[in-house]
Amino acid sequence: MTDRSAPPSPTSPPQADESAGSPRPRPWLPLPVAGCAAALAGLALLFAFPPYDQWWLAPVGVALFAVAVHRRRARVGAGLGALTGLVFFVPLLSWAALEIDAAPWLLLSASQAAFVAALGAAAAYLSPLIDRAPLTWPVWVAVLWVGQEALRSRVPFGGFPWGRLAFSQADSPLLPLAAIGGAPLVSGATALVGGVIAAVLWRLTVAASSHRGQWVAAARAQALPVGALLAAVGAVLLASMAVPQRQPDGPPVTVAIVQGNVPRLGLDFNAQRRAVLDNHVRATEELAQRVGRGEAAQPDLVVWPENSSDIDPIANPDAGALISGAADAIDAPILVGAIVRDPAAAGPYNVGLVWQPGTGPGEMYAKRQPVPFAEYLPLQPVVEPIARWLTGDDVDRVGGFAAGDEPGVLQLGPAAVGDVICFEVAYDGLVRDSVVEGAELLAVQTNNATFNEAEAYQQLAMVRLRAVEHGRESLMASTVGISGFVGVDGQVSDATGFFTQDVPVRTLSLATGRTLATTVGVWPEALLATGALAGLAAAFVLRRRSRTKVIDVNERST
Known part of the structure; x- marks a missing residue:
């Protein structure tokens, strides 16, 4: 990664851009300093996410990234972006290497960093447009970031949306924006704040340079534009605070989550699967005993996690009998996470299967987005x-x-449950489909047994955003944790420990209305991503015009 431009100060005279054929202002930061800023950007983004939960560092990371790539050639911006992406994704996704070789983890991290590299190239390419209208810098940062996340969430092979800015904002004042425009709007607002930080620092530094390092005089000179930029942040925060919180409008239901836990050592594969099933059956039967003694409320429905029965309970009579016994004991339908094999299908299905007391298996949702x-x-x-x-x-x-092909809406007793399985909670469309099809509460069945607490908390942060986005009380049921309930304000209740057996029970309220985010669906993301394409097109036109002017001047001089 080389950059031939010398970068003494942001007020240095323009330097010829050999690739564009037009004058190009020198970068603000020397390349080694820009590299440090790019690495710090990746660290700031990392610490914004669970388990660190320093949400305010997300816009700081965006700002560091923006100033690092500004006024760079596109290829240098790509290199700096790759550095940010690797520093961010390699530790964020380290849970992917706990049970497998490191190669898939590193390949996954590198593939995600490649999108941040493309973001760096695009941001650098937009530099002339930003220099022409500096107050628009935060807008371009926001739309480019959302465009990158939109692409990363779809390609290749359906994409991998982990690490979106929105998923770091579960404790942020920006979270209510999810009810208006979903995860894309929260990501866009977070990036916008980061763009404002970058633009303010840039303007103050330029002004201080022209005032011989007098920062007070520089601040006075830049009071109007800096004030306008800060007012934009204030407007975003006020808009977020003004979002009305949609309260569930349906009747209450009592829900139990069974976290049965898994054995860690000493069993072969088949014995391990049977032990996991036995754990969930036993925990459910113990809940039934507590209900009988008046120590716990009678649940209307029970949710088991993903892979709670890796033995096909439809094909295997013993497994089916165990689950039937648990459902009869608790006298409520159980949503079982199971592996079901269909001889007519290309492979087995990872499903959420409704098991009714007295009658056995009923409705089934097959995971639509296998990993x-x-x-x-x-x-x-x-x-x-x-x-x-x-x-x-x-x-x-x-x-x-x-892969299944139907949204996950299952009737469990009095509730229409929107079921998504494990990583599917990261995909906007899959969750929204279940709500549009009539889900009154959301359930995320997951198996975190091969991961760690960091991965579980990262996933729970996504559940928190989805609850706000769609105005649905939600829950996450894990084999080993973290399990818990989430209110429509994104707050978590009754969270369980990791690698423990626990059965939290809570009364939730069903909901039938739709938030604006549910209604508009993909449109906020589409509009913001289109803004990114429009910015790149405008930068292309501006660069072509600058190139033409340089050629005309050269021809006249000869």
Whole structure:
């Protein structure tokens, strides 16, 4: 990564841009300093997310990133962006290497960092447009960031939305914006605040340079533009505070989450699966005994986590009998996380299966977004030899799961439950589909047994955003934790410990109305991403015009 431009100060005379053919102001920071800023940006973003939860560092990270790449050539911006992405994603996704070889974790981190590299190139390319209208800098930062997240959430193989700015803001005053425009609007607002920080620092530094380092005089000279930028932040915060919180309008239901826990050592694969099922059956039966003694409320429905029955309970009579016994004991329908094999399908399904007391299996939701390279192998003839070379026999763990094609709305007693399974909570459309189809509360079934608390808390932060986004009380049910309930304000109740057995019970309220975010769906993201494309197009036109002027001047001089 090289940058031939010398960067003494932001007020230095323009330098010829050989790639664009037009005068280009020198970068604000020397390249080594910009590299440090890019690395610090990645660290700031990392510490904004769980388990650190310093949400205010997200806009700081965006600001550091913005100033690092500004006025750089696109290729240098890409290099700085890759540095930010690697510093951010490698530790954020370190849970992916706990049970498997490090190669898939590092490849996943590098693939996500590549999108941040593209963001760095795009932000650097927009520099002439920003220099022409400096007060628009925060807007361009926001739309570019949302555009990058929109792309990363879709490609390749359905995308991987982990690490979106919105998912760091569960404790932020910006969270209520999710009810208006979902995760994209929260990400955009977070990036906008970061862009304001960058623009204010830039203007004050330029002014201080012209006033010989007198920062007070510089602040006075820049009072109007800096005030306008800070007013934009105030407007965003006021808009967030003014968002009305939609209260559930339906009847109460009592819900139990069964976190059965898993054995850690000493069992082979089949014995492990049976032990996990036994744990959830036993915990449910113990809840029934507590209900009988008046120590716990009678639940209207019970939610077990993903993979609570890896033994197909429909095909295996013993597993089915165990679950039936638990459902009869608690006298309530159980949402069982199960693996179901359909001989007519390309592979097994990862499902949420309703098990009724007295009658057994009923409605079923099949996971619509299996995880590539973990639950199925995309482009198998090409990818399998590479995967075997990288991970040895680990490729045999890929389950070859088939994808479902229907939204997860299941009737459990009095409640229409919107079911999403594990990583699906990160995908905007999958969660929204269940609400549009009539879900009155949201349930996220997950299995965190092969991960750690950091991954569990990162996932719980997504549940918190979804609860606000759709005005639905929600829950996360995990085999080992973290399980808990989430209110429509994003606050968590009855959170369980990690690698413990626990059965929290809580009364929730059903909801039937729609938030604005549910109604408008993908449109806020589409508009913001279109703004990013418009900015790139405008920068292209501006660069072409500058190139033409330089050519005309050169021709006249000769």
